[in-house]
Amino acid sequence: xxxxxxxxxxxxxxxxxxxxxxxxxxxxEELARLFEPYFSKKPTGTGLGLAIVQxxxxxxxGTIQAKQEENQxxxxxxxxxxx
Numbered sequence: 001x002x003x004x005x006x007x008x009x010x011x012x013x014x015x016x017x018x019x020x021x022x023x024x025x026x027x028x029e030e031l032a033r034l035f036e037p038y039f040s041k042k043p044t045g046t047g048l049g050l051a052i053v054q055x056x057x058x059x060x061x062g063t064i065q066a067k068q069e070e071n072q073x074x075x076x077x078x079x080x081x082x083x
Contacts, residue, residue, distance in 0.1 A: 008081070014062070017077040025071050034066045 005018040026034065033039045035054045040047035057064045062079040 012081075014078045014080050017079070019075040019077070021073045021075075023073065025068055026066070026073050031066050031068060031073075035064070 001022060003020045003022075005020065006015065007018075008015045030041070035050050036047070037051040038047040054064050057077060057079065060079060062077060064075065064077045067074050067076065
């Protein structure tokens, strides 16, 4: 089960979305390859989902990264606030 946290500071020019998964987590190699096209741990997965998400976020001048925190995988998305 995943949780979503959204933060924004009026002194910042972006909004941050943290998606936290309380599953078994990922190892270093999996984290490094998470956004790589065709990388999937699912037997029927295409491995394109997060690669496409990364492309869309980058096209909107944002960033996405994955990190491991206390046995939880956290996906952090930062998107600029429209001016």
